[in-house]
Amino acid sequence: MIPACPLASLPRGEAIRLDVDPPIAVFHTEDGEFFAIDDTCTHQDASLADGWLEGCEVECPLHASRFDLRTGEVDAPPAKRPVRTHQVVVEDDVVYVVPSEAPPNLPPGVALKGQA
Amino acid sequence: MRTVCVVGASLAGLLTARALRAQGYAGRLVVIGEERHRPYDRPPLSKDFLRGALGEADLALEGEGEQLEAEWRLGVAATGLDAAARRIELSDGGTLTADGVVIATGAAARRLPGTEGMAGVHTLRTLDDARALRADLLRARRLVVIGGGFVGAEVAATARELGLDVTLVEAGQAPMAAALGPDMAAPIAALHERRGVRLLCGTQVAEVTGGDRVDGVRLADGTLLPADVVVVGIGATPTIAWLAESGLDLGDGVLCDEGGATSAPGIVAVGDCAAWYDPALGRHHRVEHWTGARMRAVVAARTLLSGGIERPEPPRPAYFWSDQYDVKIQFIGHPHEADSVSVEAGDPAEGSFLAVYRREGLPVAVLGVNQVRLFTRWRRQLETAPVQAG
Ligand SMILES: Cc1cc2nc3c(=O)[nH]c(=O)nc-3n(C[C@H](O)[C@H](O)[C@H](O)COP(=O)(O)OP(=O)(O)OC[C@H]3O[C@@H](n4cnc5c(N)ncnc54)[C@H](O)[C@@H]3O)c2cc1C
Ligand code: FES
Numbered sequence: 001m002i003p004a005c006p007l008a009s010l011p012r013g014e015a016i017r018l019d020v021d022p023p024i025a026v027f028h029t030e031d032g033e034f035f036a037i038d039d040t041c042t043h044q045d046a047s048l049a050d051g052w053l054e055g056c057e058v059e060c061p062l063h064a065s066r067f068d069l070r071t072g073e074v075d076a077p078p079a080k081r082p083v084r085t086h087q088v089v090v091e092d093d094v095v096y097v098v099p100s101e102a103p104p105n106l107p108p109g110v111a112l113k114g115q116a
Numbered sequence: 117m118r119t120v121c122v123v124g125a126s127l128a129g130l131l132t133a134r135a136l137r138a139q140g141y142a143g144r145l146v147v148i149g150e151e152r153h154r155p156y157d158r159p160p161l162s163k164d165f166l167r168g169a170l171g172e173a174d175l176a177l178e179g180e181g182e183q184l185e186a187e188w189r190l191g192v193a194a195t196g197l198d199a200a201a202r203r204i205e206l207s208d209g210g211t212l213t214a215d216g217v218v219i220a221t222g223a224a225a226r227r228l229p230g231t232e233g234m235a236g237v238h239t240l241r242t243l244d245d246a247r248a249l250r251a252d253l254l255r256a257r258r259l260v261v262i263g264g265g266f267v268g269a270e271v272a273a274t275a276r277e278l279g280l281d282v283t284l285v286e287a288g289q290a291p292m293a294a295a296l297g298p299d300m301a302a303p304i305a306a307l308h309e310r311r312g313v314r315l316l317c318g319t320q321v322a323e324v325t326g327g328d329r330v331d332g333v334r335l336a337d338g339t340l341l342p343a344d345v346v347v348v349g350i351g352a353t354p355t356i357a358w359l360a361e362s363g364l365d366l367g368d369g370v371l372c373d374e375g376g377a378t379s380a381p382g383i384v385a386v387g388d389c390a391a392w393y394d395p396a397l398g399r400h401h402r403v404e405h406w407t408g409a410r411m412r413a414v415v416a417a418r419t420l421l422s423g424g425i426e427r428p429e430p431p432r433p434a435y436f437w438s439d440q441y442d443v444k445i446q447f448i449g450h451p452h453e454a455d456s457v458s459v460e461a462g463d464p465a466e467g468s469f470l471a472v473y474r475r476e477g478l479p480v481a482v483l484g485v486n487q488v489r490l491f492t493r494w495r496r497q498l499e500t501a502p503v504q505a506g
Contacts, residue, residue, distance in 0.1 A: 044164075050489035052496055061492040062437060062444070064407060076134075076410075078157060080179050109169045 004036075004088075004095040015058070017049040021113045022104050024086060024097055025049035027069055029056060035069035036086035036097045042105045043079035081105040117215040117421065118143045121204060122186075123194045124220035124355075125149025127157070127406065128387025130177055131413035132218045133184055139417055145186040146212060148204070150193040150221075153243055154178060159406060161246040162270035163439050167277055168250070175243065194221070197362040199380035216420045219359070219370055219378070219385035223352035223404060228262065228324060236330035237346045240267055249347065253278055256344035260284075260333045262321055264291025266438050268349030269304070272313050273440040283314040283341055285333065290317055295436075297451035300471050300483050303464035304445070311441055354389045354402060367391055369402040375428045376416035382423075386416040396433070397450065405436035432499045433481070443467060446491045448498050449481025461490055470494070 004010075004018055010028045018024040023039035025048045035056070039047050046062040057066045057075075065079035072082040084105060087098040106112070120136060122129045125147050133147055149155075156175040164170040189206075196205035203213045225239035236256075238249045249271075253259065259275045261268045264286035272284045272291075284291060290301035291308065309315055320336035324346055333341045354369040365371040365379040369391035376384040376392060387409040391400040403412075415428040435448040451457075454473035462469030462485075470490050473481035482498060484491030 047488065050492060052492050061488045062446075064410065064435075076131075077177050077179070080176075108171075108174045109164065 001089060001096045001098050004097050007090060007093040007095055010095060013053060015049040015051075015053060017047055018097065020099070022106060022110075023047070024099070025058075026088065026095060026097060027053055027058065029053065029069070031055075034088040034090060034095060036088045037067065037069060037072055038084045038086075038104050038106075040083075040104075040106055040110060041065070041067075041079055042074065042081040042083050042107055043077075044107050045110050048083070117141065119214045120145050120216040120218065120420070121212055121214035122147045122218040122220060123197075123204065124218075124222055124387070124389070125151070125155055125188065125190060126220065126222055126387070127155065127177065128222065128389075128409040128413055129218065129220035130155040131410055132220060132384075132386055132417050133186055135414045135417035136218075136421065137184055139421055141417075141421055143215075145184065146189060146214070147186050148189045148192055148194055148206065148212075150191070150207075151242060151244075152191040154188075154190070156243055158241070159437075161243065162240055162267050163274060165246055166250050166253070166271065166274045172243065193358070195358055197359055197364070199363040199378070199383055202380075202382055215382060217383045218416065218420065219383065219389060220387045221355040221358070221389045223354050223388040225267075225348070225352050226350050228321075228348045228350065231324050231330075231346075231348065234324065234326055234330050235328055236326070236344065237324060237348065239348050240271060241352065249345075252345050253280060257281055258283075258343050259345045259347065260341050260343040261347045261349060262324075262333065263349035263351070264288070264315075264317075265294065265349055265351060266292070266436075268347065269308070270438060270440055271347050271349060272308060273311065276311050276313055277441065282312070283316065283343075284308065285319050285321055285335070285341075286315070286317045287320055288317065291315070292438075292445075295451070296447065296483060297454065297457060297473065299457050300451075303467075303469070303485065304440070306464075307440065307443060307467060352388065352404065354391075356389055367400060369400075371400055373424075375419040375424065375426075376412060377419050377424045382420070384416040384420045386412050403434045405434050407435045435495060435499075443486055444484075444488060446484040446488070446495070447481065448495050449473065449479075451481045451483075453480045462487055 015027045025039035026036045041060045050061045052059040059066045063078045066075040072085040089096045155177040193207040225241040231237040258281045261272045261284045269291045290305040293301035322334045325332045370385035372392045374393045391402040394401040433449045438445040457473045468486040470487040471483045482494040
């Protein structure tokens, strides 16, 4: 479990990026739910934490593909592959992420720092 | 409707075909495309594909295993249309009659007269163009780009990254000035100069010199710029010549209402070939950007399937992006409507800033340069603001 941030520093409608490898984006929706996905869009090197959060979806800030935060599925190109999702745990007013064991779907040309 | 024919198998055609299926159309769907390729994405052609960071498979627009249940007629062009009968003539001699027609034939790069057939002179619109240009750039030392629009500026940036000596000749005040307005084009010009592009603005080209192969570009003042490769980036014209006898109303593109309906029933047009009526501007306006096609495909499909009865929401201001070097340029709105523009975050001298264009105090356009997060907020604000009648 990685500590992401104190609960108070992630208000509803906001997102933060965790500088892990690969980076993870944590969202707090307007409805008060928490979700975590890989921060890098599966199309190109864009940070989904910079995107637009609407309901349980985030729209990529560059080319407007939308990812479902619950499943990671993408609605329409240019992105074609789902983004990896992670589990979020809130305990004692701290937000934690449980990173997924699945392999990430990084865009072409973006590698894990550990492999760069 | 039992048969719908989509003419043009690229972004706008694919997205409209997809939207028709998503909206419940279950009839016969025929997609006619002049290029032999499956639908592919054009923006990388001047950027990551040209640089060699993306391969051809990465350009595919269709999802893996996507099933549109469509008949693809690739490598076949529509050569004529009878709008009243909705009969399409094909380059293979066949004809096709449909209940609904989607015109999505895009645009073609404008060429410089007198350069036809001269090796080393390129325009960039198609995958085949990009393959040929990349092969030529890898053998070349000196590139001259004529025209500083998006494609010209992006090719100049990519060629610098490939290590070429690059000169960009622009007739106007600065590259990208038509899209960004003159004030904000200046920092982009400075970016290119910092990265080593020689910029010649306010400069006219007299001729491209050479025999079978290009060897230079002569400017109006007589200066000769030696060149191994020349890229002509002087804009694109809508591909509507095949509709000349169709009976459809044509202007700068196929003229459509704000839902994409053409002047003939059962025929819509979408993408770079179409000039939709824009209520905010009070005139027809052709949008030549990726998201323009994406937003309008869904509307055009609805117009076609409902026979024009469903009235769409007015189109949102156009959003486009451009990547040059490691700089992400994002823009939304109509810069030429503005009476003022001010930098509201960052600093143009540092290569990261956000500028807001206003008319009578109201935002009409926003430019972000490496300001992705802040730009997204502004874009949303402009997209959801009530549309002003023009
Ligand atoms: C190099 C380049 C870089 C770009 N970069 C960006 C960018 O960074 N950001 C952005 O927002 N936009 C960008 N664009 C613009 C974007 O790609 C276009 O807006 C988009 O491709 C429009 O899609 P379309 O389907 O309307 O037209 P097109 O993509 O032009 O497709 C039209 C298709 O119709 C076919 N066709 C034409 N005539 C016929 C016929 N008679 N019969 C059958 N088929 C026919 C053509 O062969 C073509 O395949 C770029 C364009 C280019 C060329
Ligand atoms: S980078 Fe996300 S859709 Fe292109």
